[in-house]
Amino acid sequence: MADDASRDRGSDHAAIRRLADELLPALMARLEASLLGELEVSQDGWRLRLRKPPEATTRTDDGRSARAPGSGKPALGKAAQAEVSSRGRGRSERAGEPGESSRRVVTSPAVGTFHPQAGASLGRAVRAGDVVGHVEVLGVPQEVLAPFDGILGRLLVEPGQVVEYGEPLFRIESSGQAPASPPPEAARQRQGSGP
């Protein structure tokens, strides 16, 4: 029984690794280059869905936003979507290197002048989708959204400063809310922040 489970888990891990290392970078490149908003692929009982954010908020949020809110599907393969895709960009992050710095910053969605939201200051708890600031592009403010739930860390640029696309604006500390139905592998990610 336990053996079966671990064997299943082992093959799932292998499958996740294969998806992350081989299939996903290619799919992401395709999606990025296309005008499509969403891409879904089924293979060997796995289903992989990539969705572009309406306007990228962080450098790494394409995988995050691919996670449908409240998609409490029990099957490992489905829940693994977000986990697998958040590795993306053709560079797989190995266990033990969770990519803390790139994953846990709010980045600028545009070129312009950055203004933090009033009250968006150090230690403030935010939910995914909360407005934490604006980037003024040709006089039009563009919202900067928190990419996930967490605690706002240090502001990395001065208010009123010119920022480029993808420039880190805030640090954001995970509040410890794990993704819905975390795959077993996600356990290592919970270490350090605590559930």
Place this chain on the structure above:
Amino acid sequence: MFSRILIANRGEIALRILRACRTLGIEAVVAYSEADRPSLPVQLADGAICIGPAEPRRSYLSAPALLSAAIVSGCEAIHPGYGFLSEDDSFAEMVRAHGLTFIGPPAEVLERFASKEATRRLMAAHGLPTIPGSQGLILDDQHAIAEAERIGFPVLIKPSAGGGGRGMRMVRSSRELLNVINVCRSEARAAFGDDSLYLEKWLEDNRHLEVQVVVDHYGNGVHVGVRDCSVQRRHQKILEETPTTALPADAATELAEAAVRAAVAAGYENVGTLEFLADRDGATYFIEINCRIQVEHPVTEMVSGLDLVAEQIRLAAGEPLGYSQEDVEQRGHALEFRITAEEVDDEFQPRAGTITACRAPAGPGVRWDSHLFAGYEVPPYYDSLLGKLVVWAPDRPTAIARARAALAELHIEGIATSAAFHRALLDHPTFIEGRFTTNLLDRVGSAAFATVSQA
């Protein structure tokens, strides 16, 4: 004159614009997508600003991103390069509306020449012969067939909005026309956002010639000779040269003079190119005008000594031309080879990958315009041009000999390139004798061509 310019492009042309800025003592800021962060123009420019993700629609094609980048980095003008927004009149208008200068023809000039079909009529009115074609745009299938029959098959279906061979098909019968016209429409819509098409008589065994013109805001204009771009594959230019072997020197000069006269009369401004087809008998027909710097501009620079990108910048700043036709000299012969990341044996499929080694050719008359370096990762999102090898010599046979040596020196590892195909081209009697026609490669098949000429 400007003190700082935003380069709104990538790859070799971004580098080329940067070099012109250096010559003119202008600071250059490169606007780049995330995929181009490690690129050479970004490393070499005075400033660089990330404008968006790899996807062109959200970076190099995003007018707000480019304008915002220009404003926040203190630039006074934007150079669009070629492709992307280089001939987009509404972008040029937005640039002006934000108090900046678009380096190229002013918005109203771009607008006047935006429709190829209308341009053909305009230039015909100014004395340039045009290819028999449909009267106006194609309305529907019936209209297309009626017009094609009136002109006489074979005809070329062409999108009114764009260039680069997309949406273009040659058809020999009504049935063929009906088969592909919808493909042309959807290709044109996808590429240019406009699916209007027109028809042109297809000239068998034609040559592609083009006249470089330089025209200032005050109606002074010169031509800088005729380039020959007859070596093409599926309407994509592969190799260009100047002067042309298709016409005697005096006929080429006549063509160039007629072209610049018509361009000035029609109100063209800045650096531009008038494209013509020449038939078997040497009769020439105007086909379109390119309101931008072209990929193949270096061959003209090599024989004339002009810096065409610097001229674009100078004229956009409102400076007068400052010289006349007699001052424009053309000496010797120049060839340009487009070195692309393409697998020649696999239908010229573009390839992405990492350049593991790169050795540029050199020597008398050799110029290598390229953004490559060892370790550079060629991103999969953009066109496959890796560099342009340009060779000058006092005469054509010497230019070919120098080109052979330079192509042998060129060494790019880690990615498939078209360099070997160019070496094969240079050894082919049809090329050596200067008898290449635009449909030759497609007719015999490029792969077969390369194999035969290597044997």
